[in-house]
Amino acid sequence: MSMSLHQKNKTVVNTIPIFKSWVPEWMIKAILFILLLPSIVLFFIPITNIPAAAGYYGSEPADMQFSVALFYAGYVGFYSLERRFFNYLAAREYFILFTFLLMLTTWVCYYTHEVYIFFPIRFVQGLLFASTVNLALSLMFTRLKNERAREISFSVFFGLLICALPFNNLVTANLIDSFNFNIIYKGALYSYLPSLILLPLTMNRIRLNVRFPLYKLDWQSFSLYSIGLVLIGYIFIFGQEYYWLTDKRIRYSCMGLLFLSILFILRQRAMKHPYIDLRIFRSRSFKAGLMILFVMYICRFVSGITNTYFTAILGFDPIHVSYINLFNLGGLILGTIISCWMVIQKRNIRFIWSIGFIFLLIFHIILFFHTDAQADEFNYFIPLFIQGFGVGLIMVPTIIYSISSVATSRSTSAAAVSLAIRYLGFCSSIALINYFELYGKSQHYNTFQDHLTVLDSPVKAHLQHQSNMLIENGLHAELSSKAAHKLLINSLHKQDQLRFAMDYYELIAWIIVGILLLIALSPYLSKTIIRLRSKNLSPA
Structure with a gap:
């Protein structure tokens, strides 16, 4: 029987090399890294320094959080549909198209001051980020011949993704301090140029898959x-x-x-x-993986409360906070490396999850007891490292476990839903933090007011002491009383912030205890290992 046209096209696609023969392997890896990095940096730019971003756009801090959610929503929503465009265009043409569009949207972000122009652009950037991820990981996966290499590639990509926030803080802190906030977008704009020049020069004009016409797009x-x-x-x-x-x-x-x-x-x-094959929810392992992924993402963004504590209570500037978070970044990197080794060594998933959540529990217990109005920064180096290490241990194995727990033909839907759960975890963490910050702080403030009045002897003594200190430092006597009252109110607000942070650490600690009990009491996890069964597995 003669070979069909579809089979002929597939054979051609699989035999032509993607990159030109003169391009060494190390250069290919460097080009793919350069391709991914600017888009990953764009992801969390608005919340690297929320006060600076909100001030630049004349908006509220919540608007900056929403701009990240819009980017995330674009990424999640377009992930399944993007594969149709990926299959239609040749890899080199596709890369040039979406990189040019990314540069265009970054240019708009650099020049705009209006948040209502900024919002839709952020959503479009999320759509284009989905294209970046699919192309980069597909180029990577087509060069990998064994399961170990695929697991390492997953670890590298997701390691980059979870390191984005502390890395962004480190890179942008000095820029924001020296220039306007929008200078970050100018830097991101120029960072696309190396990959835009290198990839067209090094890639052959081929398709990674058989061309599939763009009709009946869902x-x-x-x-x-x-x-x-x-x-x-x-x-x-x-x-x-x-x-x-x-x-x-x-x-x-x-x-x-x-x-x-x-x-x-x-x-x-x-x-x-x-668009999403709902039969994936029949898998018990897949649902367990989603639950672990959701809780891990809530635990991951506790670092936002810690950073607020450093700036609002301890008075550290953003540059100083970015240096402290190097310990968290180091923990993320080491945790990702060790989790990759555990996956390669076929360690069962119960062991990996248990170790990761135990480290996260230790972090929350330490922060609960060591959160104070006055503290030295070195007291938080080890806890931040522990938190990053725990997140790094859990992230990659859980995603691989979730996607590989369904049939290979449904892996695209599994990857899309895993991505949606991570988005839901991100939004839920913001909702929980906002609840404890807006409601919890006001509740503690009212409680303090019930117990602190100017008629109480300790309060009167404190106000008199503060007033005398201010007079000794040169303040006029008539103003010292008002200033002493203002200092007392500021102290109350600091205590509100501390109590809200402690409440949140306690809540997450109890959630982690519950997850550890569920992991320990789930008998089918005792011998469950994770592996990537196909080199065509869809990355999320």
Whole structure:
């Protein structure tokens, strides 16, 4: 029987080398790294220094958090649809197209001051980031011949992703301190130029897959899915600020999300080729992996509270905080390396999860007992390293475990849902922090007010002592009393911040204890190992 046209095309694609013969292996790896790095840096730029970003755009801190959620929503929503474009265009053409568009959106971010122009651009950047990830990892995976190499590649990519926030803080702290906030986008714009020059010169004009025409694009599912993700981000980030369902914006958003969710599920069940194959939820291991991934992402962003504590209570400047977070960055890198080694050595998933969450539990216990109004920075070096190490241990094995627990034909849907759960974990962590910060702080402040009045002898003595100190330092006697009262209020606000942080550390510690018990009491995890079964496995 003669070979079909489809088979002929597939044979051609698989036999032509992707990169030109004169390009050494080390250069290929460097080019792929240069391709990924600028987009990963773009991911968390608005929250590297929230006060500076919010001041530049004349907006609230929550708006900057929402801009990251929009980027994330674009990445998650477009992930499944992007593969159609990836299969349609040749790799080199595709790379030039989305890199040019990324540079264009970065240029717009550099010049705009309006947050309502900034928001849609951030969503578009998320769409383009999905293209960057798929192309870079597909180029990487086509060169890997064994399972060990694929596991290492997953570890490298996700290691870069979880290191993005502390790395961004380190790189941008000095720039923001010396220039306007938008200088970061100018740097990101120029950072795309090396890969834009190198990849077209080193790549052959071939396709990684057989060309698949762009007809019957499921843009309806993409729209339902993406709008729902944006609504999740809006509800979780602004919910506490607007007092949840008492505000019509949050109420209508919840109603819209419910309607879109029902419509999306019904559509996927009715379609022959669904956008997200819901049969992946039949796997018990997949659902367990999603739960662990969700909790890990909530634990990961506790670092935001720690950084706020450093700046608001201890008075460290952003540059100083970025240097302290080098210990967290070192923990993330070491944890990712060791988790990769454990996966290669076929350690069971229960052992890896248990060790990772024990380290996270230790971090939260230490921070609960060592959070104080006055402290030395070196007291937090080891806890920050421990937190990064725990996150690094859990992240990569959990994603590989979740994706590999379903049939290979459904791995794309598994990767997309794993990505959505990480987005949900990011938004949930912001919602929890906002709740404890806005509601918890006010509750503690009212409690302090009930027990502290100017009629109390200790309070009167404290105010008199502060007033005398101010007079001795040259302040006029008539102003010293008002200044002493203001200093007392500032002290109360610091105590509110401390109590809110301690409450949050305690909550997460109890959640981790519950997860450790579930892991220990799940018998089917005792002999479960994780492995990548196919070199065509979809990366998330």
